[in-house]
Amino acid sequence: MNFEVVIIGSDANAYYMARCAHEAYGKKVKLISVKPMSFVVHSSIIDAKYDERLWDKEKFPIAMNEYVKEINADKIVCISSNETYARYLVANADKLDKRIVYNYVDLEFLDSLMMKDKFYETYRNSGLLPKTIIYNLDDELNIDFDFPVIIKPSNVITFNHIDFEGKKKIYKLNNIEEVNETINYFKNSDYNDTLIIQEFIPGDDSSLFDGVIYSNSKGKCEFFALAQIGLQEHTSNMVGNAACLINNFNTNNDDNKEIINTFKNFMEKINFKGLAELDIKYDYRDKKYKILEINARQGRCSYYVSAAGFNLVKCVVDDLVFNKENDFKIVDKEIGLTYVPKGIIKKYVKNETFKKEILKLYKEKKVVYPLSYKKDMPLKRKIFLLRKHFRYYKDYKNSYWKN
Numbered sequence: 001m002n003f004e005v006v007i008i009g010s011d012a013n014a015y016y017m018a019r020c021a022h023e024a025y026g027k028k029v030k031l032i033s034v035k036p037m038s039f040v041v042h043s044s045i046i047d048a049k050y051d052e053r054l055w056d057k058e059k060f061p062i063a064m065n066e067y068v069k070e071i072n073a074d075k076i077v078c079i080s081s082n083e084t085y086a087r088y089l090v091a092n093a094d095k096l097d098k099r100i101v102y103n104y105v106d107l108e109f110l111d112s113l114m115m116k117d118k119f120y121e122t123y124r125n126s127g128l129l130p131k132t133i134i135y136n137l138d139d140e141l142n143i144d145f146d147f148p149v150i151i152k153p154s155n156v157i158t159f160n161h162i163d164f165e166g167k168k169k170i171y172k173l174n175n176i177e178e179v180n181e182t183i184n185y186f187k188n189s190d191y192n193d194t195l196i197i198q199e200f201i202p203g204d205d206s207s208l209f210d211g212v213i214y215s216n217s218k219g220k221c222e223f224f225a226l227a228q229i230g231l232q233e234h235t236s237n238m239v240g241n242a243a244c245l246i247n248n249f250n251t252n253n254d255d256n257k258e259i260i261n262t263f264k265n266f267m268e269k270i271n272f273k274g275l276a277e278l279d280i281k282y283d284y285r286d287k288k289y290k291i292l293e294i295n296a297r298q299g300r301c302s303y304y305v306s307a308a309g310f311n312l313v314k315c316v317v318d319d320l321v322f323n324k325e326n327d328f329k330i331v332d333k334e335i336g337l338t339y340v341p342k343g344i345i346k347k348y349v350k351n352e353t354f355k356k357e358i359l360k361l362y363k364e365k366k367v368v369y370p371l372s373y374k375k376d377m378p379l380k381r382k383i384f385l386l387r388k389h390f391r392y393y394k395d396y397k398n399s400y401w402k403n
Contacts, residue, residue: 003321004073005313006030008089009081010037010048012339016303016370017079018046020313023306032067038388039371042380055161060088061095068097075321078102079313083114084157086297101320103217103274104296113276113296117154117194123291126266130283130290133197137187141179148174148200151182155193164189172200201281201290205232206351209289210242211263211278212302212331214312216319219271221264223315225305225331226280230354231345234396242301244338244345247308247331249357259289260330275312277302303370304337336367340392348396 005021007014010033018029022045031040031048034055040046049067053059068076076099080086089096090107104110112118117134124132131145134154143149151171153159166185173179179197186195201207208229215221227247234243263278277299279292298312306312308331318324336358338345349355361367372385 001075001321002073003075003077003317004030004071005077005079005317006032006068006071007046007079007081008054008085009033010035010040010050011081011300012039012371013298013300013302014081015039015043015046016306017081017298017313018043019370019373019376020303020306020311022373022375024311024314024317030071032064038384042378042384043376044378044381045373045376054085054088057088057091060085061092064092064100065095065097068100071099074099076100077313077317077320079316080104080297083295083297084160086110087114087157103316103320105271105273109270109272110296113294114156115154116152116156116196116293119293120196123270126291128262128266128289128291130201130281130292131199135183135195135197137183137192137195141176141183143176143179143197145199147176148172149179150196150198150200151179152196152198153186153191153193154196155191158191158193162190164191198292201283201285203282203284204350206230206349206354207282207284208232208242209280209282210245210299210301211260211280212298212305213264213267213272213276213278214310214315215267215272215274215276216325217273218325219268219273220325221268221328222326223305223310223329223331224260224264225308225310226260226263227304227337228354230349230351230358231340233339234348242299242337243340244336244349244358245301245304246334246336246354246358246361247304248334249354257330263289263291264328272296275302275316301337301339301370304335304368305331307337307368308333308335334361334366336361338367338369339371340396341389344392344396 007018021029028047031046051063053063086104089102090104112122120132171182210227212225227245228249229242229245231244233241275298277295280289282289310331
């Protein structure tokens with residue numbers, strides 16, 4: 001069947017998904033986004049178009065239909081790099097060109113994952129979540145667990161569309177005075193939804209784990225990857241994203257295979273469909289893995305799954321275009337992924353066991369950098385990657401995030 005892959009977005013996630021498509025099919029990849037970002041602008045493997053209407057839910061289908069009109073394909077497989085575009089695809093299903101296909105759950109289900117208040121309300125009895133309060137900005141504040149606490153917006157889409165003084169992706173707060181100050185930032189902004197106040201599970205970055213799953217269009221899980229994170233991004237707008245991880249490290253034993261099956265069964269029980277990233281943290285206090293959130297899309301660091309033999313774009317195409325089903329597999333190849341230079345890993349990774357292993361993987365040439373693709377190295381892109389490489393030293397030196 002004649003098909004085309006279209007990546008929607010222009011961030012790091014969009015770039016490596018375009019890379020996955022190029023690795024799978026060996027041809028230039030179509031990409032559309034609201035605006036260019038440095039991750040994609042100098043790429044030789046991407047054919048990009050930008051349209052400001054994409055960021056408007058009502059205008060999104062108009063822009064998409066005009067874009068795909070010139071694409072000669074029986075099916076056009078759309079993959080979003082963020083929550084907004086995924087939601088706009090689903091919300092406008094009846095208005096889009098009938099050749100456009102994607103694998104996302106329905107709008108109500110999508111909102112139950114994307115809107116963090118709905119997520120914690122819906123799945124609070126699963127036994128897999130940390131202690132959480134859903135806080136309305138007009139409510140009296142009553143925190144019934146110990147400090148420090150985490151505060152984050154429940155409505156990511158609204159949050160991403162506004163700017164205000166003190167804006168951070170995640171706030172880690174040590175006392176009630178800091179909590180009140182943070183809440184006032186939101187009260188004085190255009191943000192008008194609820195906040196998530198959550199217990200901070202103790203532990204450095206190596207207590208964090210990244211799970212990636214693909215459930216086909218019939219709701220059956222085809223693979224699950226579980227990676228230990230050694231270092232997360234530490235800047236205010238990027239904290240929560242993995243900077244360095246190892247797939248199938250400290251997870252390759254019978255106990256943790258049971259954990260993987262627990263997460264797999266949970267995702268199948270709720271009839272999830274599509275790619276998902278699970279943000280997970282191990283709580284040594286009760287020896288349980290807790291889901292911090294579920295992203296109904298691949299995550300910023302999910303490229304390691306493709307590097308381990310499970311191409312993220314091909315799995316969607318096989319499902320939606322060729323109606324191919326695969327038996328469930330655990331992604332068990334040990335492989336490292338990093339966005340940061342080796343010098344940052346040596347200096348800032350606190351877990352010595354993790355550090356020793358990732359440095360060993362460097363020697364074995366088993367560490368991948370999602371943005372560095374040897375088939376996509378024009379001079380301007382090399383310069384961009386080099387500047388980004390050295391910028392990390394400044395970012396970590398001036399880091400606001402402390403474990």
